[in-house]
Amino acid sequence: MLPPPRWSTLSLRSKGLFVVALPVLPLAIFWSLTAVALARREAPPNTAGPNMAVQSALARVFSVLLDADAGARDYLLTDNADALTRYEQAVARLPREMAALDEGLSGAHMRALHNELRTAVDDELAILDRIARGHSPPTPWIPERVALDRSAANLSHIRGLTTVMQERLVGVAAIRAFQTEVAGSVLVWILLIGSLVCTGAGFAAAIVVAGGLSRRISILARNADRLARGEALHAPPLGEDEIGQLDRRFREASRLLRSREAELRARTAELEATNRELEAFSYSVSHDLRAPLRAIDGFTELLESEYQRTLDDAGRDALGRVRRAAQRMGTLIDELLNLSRLTRADLTREPIDLTETVASIIDDVSRHHPPRPIEVRIEPGLSVEADPHLVRIALHNLIDNAWKYTARSARPRIEIGASPNGTTKVFHVRDNGVGFDMQYAGKLFGAFQRLHTERDFEGSGIGLAIVQRIVNRHGGRIWAESAIDAGAAFHFTLEPAPPEGP
Amino acid sequence: MTDSSGKSLLLVEDNTDDLELALRAFKLNNLPHDVQIARDGSEALDRLLGRTGSAPLPTVVLLDLNLPKVDGLTVLKRLRADARTALLPVVILTSSSEQVDLVASYRNGANSFVRKPVSFGDFVVTMRRIAGYWLSLNQTPEPGDTSTN
Numbered sequence: 001m002l003p004p005p006r007w008s009t010l011s012l013r014s015k016g017l018f019v020v021a022l023p024v025l026p027l028a029i030f031w032s033l034t035a036v037a038l039a040r041r042e043a044p045p046n047t048a049g050p051n052m053a054v055q056s057a058l059a060r061v062f063s064v065l066l067d068a069d070a071g072a073r074d075y076l077l078t079d080n081a082d083a084l085t086r087y088e089q090a091v092a093r094l095p096r097e098m099a100a101l102d103e104g105l106s107g108a109h110m111r112a113l114h115n116e117l118r119t120a121v122d123d124e125l126a127i128l129d130r131i132a133r134g135h136s137p138p139t140p141w142i143p144e145r146v147a148l149d150r151s152a153a154n155l156s157h158i159r160g161l162t163t164v165m166q167e168r169l170v171g172v173a174a175i176r177a178f179q180t181e182v183a184g185s186v187l188v189w190i191l192l193i194g195s196l197v198c199t200g201a202g203f204a205a206a207i208v209v210a211g212g213l214s215r216r217i218s219i220l221a222r223n224a225d226r227l228a229r230g231e232a233l234h235a236p237p238l239g240e241d242e243i244g245q246l247d248r249r250f251r252e253a254s255r256l257l258r259s260r261e262a263e264l265r266a267r268t269a270e271l272e273a274t275n276r277e278l279e280a281f282s283y284s285v286s287h288d289l290r291a292p293l294r295a296i297d298g299f300t301e302l303l304e305s306e307y308q309r310t311l312d313d314a315g316r317d318a319l320g321r322v323r324r325a326a327q328r329m330g331t332l333i334d335e336l337l338n339l340s341r342l343t344r345a346d347l348t349r350e351p352i353d354l355t356e357t358v359a360s361i362i363d364d365v366s367r368h369h370p371p372r373p374i375e376v377r378i379e380p381g382l383s384v385e386a387d388p389h390l391v392r393i394a395l396h397n398l399i400d401n402a403w404k405y406t407a408r409s410a411r412p413r414i415e416i417g418a419s420p421n422g423t424t425k426v427f428h429v430r431d432n433g434v435g436f437d438m439q440y441a442g443k444l445f446g447a448f449q450r451l452h453t454e455r456d457f458e459g460s461g462i463g464l465a466i467v468q469r470i471v472n473r474h475g476g477r478i479w480a481e482s483a484i485d486a487g488a489a490f491h492f493t494l495e496p497a498p499p500e501g502p
Numbered sequence: 503m504t505d506s507s508g509k510s511l512l513l514v515e516d517n518t519d520d521l522e523l524a525l526r527a528f529k530l531n532n533l534p535h536d537v538q539i540a541r542d543g544s545e546a547l548d549r550l551l552g553r554t555g556s557a558p559l560p561t562v563v564l565l566d567l568n569l570p571k572v573d574g575l576t577v578l579k580r581l582r583a584d585a586r587t588a589l590l591p592v593v594i595l596t597s598s599s600e601q602v603d604l605v606a607s608y609r610n611g612a613n614s615f616v617r618k619p620v621s622f623g624d625f626v627v628t629m630r631r632i633a634g635y636w637l638s639l640n641q642t643p644e645p646g647d648t649s650t651n
Binding site (some may be wrong): 288290291292293294295297298299300301302326327329330334337 | 522599623625
């Protein structure tokens with residue numbers, strides 16, 4: 001035998017059907033009960049017709065017999081032929097009435113009464129026949145008087161019989177009427193109780209099912225909250241129906257989320273470890289590489305000063321080159337460390353007056369270069385929300401480059417400004433210096449990449465790498481346009497591009 | 503080894519090249535003072551805290567951070583924790599350019615923090631500025647000693 005399906009495993013559809021079916025089932029029972037009651041209530045009118053017909057048939061049988069008796073009696077006394085005709089007509093009507101009576105009667109007792117009546121009627125007909133026929137050839141052995149008396153007695157007996165039958169018929173009708181009335185009130189009760197029971201069953205089912213549903217849905221809602229906060233989900237599962245399925249999906253999502261989170265944590269830890277290693281590396285570069293350089297520079301100087309007399313020009317030149325190389329390498333290491341520090345430094349955005357910043361940078365840069373007339377155009381009212389320290393370093397590098405590369409221009413000019421591109425502000429630093437070949441634009445922002453020989457323009461080759469890194473850390477973009485001897489322009493943004501793309 | 507002024511300098515340095523360069527820089531700066539040398543942190547602590555009797559403290563200590571055995575920062579902490587050397591001028595002289603080292607040094611009571619430059623010329627100037635400054639002070643401050651002469 002199959003175990004009955006558990007309530008929790010039923011689908012919501014089945015539960016809904018159950019809620020509807022629960023009041024319908026008793027409703028069906030009460031409908032059938034009502035139908036039975038109605039059937040019983042409609043039965044009496046069907047029997048009332050025959051009952052009335054039997055009653056009138058009884059009355060008619062008796063009156064026909066009275067007519068027949070009167071006709072026979074008149075004929076006997078008056079010899080009137082009309083009286084004989086009335087008698088014969090009455091007798092002729094009798095079988096039809098008796099047949100009608102016979103048809104309408106039911107019940108064993110009534111049958112018995114009817115048989116007795118039939119016998120009495122047959123007797124009466126025989127008596128009357130003798131009275132009527134005895135008149136023309138008078139019957140010697142039955143004097144007319146006696147016959148008349150017997151007829152009167154027999155009629156009286158018949159009257160008694162019909163009366164009994166009548167009363168019985170009336171009694172049956174009364175009982176039927178009573179029964180009909182009782183059936184009616186039972187019907188009312190059935191309907192009343194039935195509707196109450198159905199309503200109650202409906203309410204009970206709705207409360208049970210809806211209560212369960214709302215409780216489980218609120219658990220589901222709490223689980224959704226926990227899912228959003230990344231907490232563990234409420235422990236017991238929520239059954240097998242649609243809500244249960246949703247609950248399972250939530251659990252799966254939560255499990256997935258947690259495993260992803262763990263993965264992410266592991267990866268973050270890995271990255272942090274790598275970062276620490278990198279920091280340790282840059283620290284060791286800072287400390288360990290500079291010490292030998294210091295020794296190279298220091299002892300070369302010693303050679304230069306203490307052994308001046310034993311060195312010839314070529315030897316002194318060689319020592320000079322060694323010292324310059326060592327110092328340059330020191331600068332490169334410092335720049336490299338600056339670059340790595342820029343990547344690690346925190347970025348804090350605040351509103352900056354760029355016009356003022358640029359003016360201060362120009363002042364700074366001009367002090368570090370031999371004085372020469374340069375036309376500088378700074379757009380008034382330049383502003384941006386960015387990291388002031390980093391932006392200053394970036395602009396310093398760009399402006400210093402412009403300063404450097406306009407050294408050979410007849411009328412050197414540097415322009416700093418901005419133009420809108422959609423919602424993004426694009427800043428630019430433009431000069432009319434030597435420029436560069438756009439063919440090498442791709443190498444422009446790489447560390448230690450140089451497009452000019454050191455003899456022409458000194459520099460570590462790391463300045464633009466620093467600028468690009470600062471721009472990238474702001475989520476911006478930097479690009480350059482130039483041609484040889486036609487100046488260069490560096491464009492950059494300091495905010496992420498809008499999601500629509502460039 | 504103590505010269506007539508009674509002023510001396512303790513250089514704590516493990517790198518022989520740096521040691522040689524420092525001595526040369528002193529010479530170039532005409533700082534003819536008594537220069538003592540400790541080759542690691544524990545030797546420096548022995549000289550400063552383990553000294554017996556009336557051996558005088560140096561006027562200034564030039565302390566490297568990256569040292570064998572006991573590192574410079576620990577030496578600094580021990581010196582500041584000891585009443586005899588709590589006020590002894592200590593200049594941190596290091597290759598490091600890290601902000602954390604600078605902050606840690608000053609937090610632990612360094613009087614100055616100097617990064618060793620790569621250029622020997624710059625190094626000579628640096629030595630003149632820091633060692634010369636401390637050595638030119640008339641008196642090493644001793645706890646309880648209020649004399650200014």
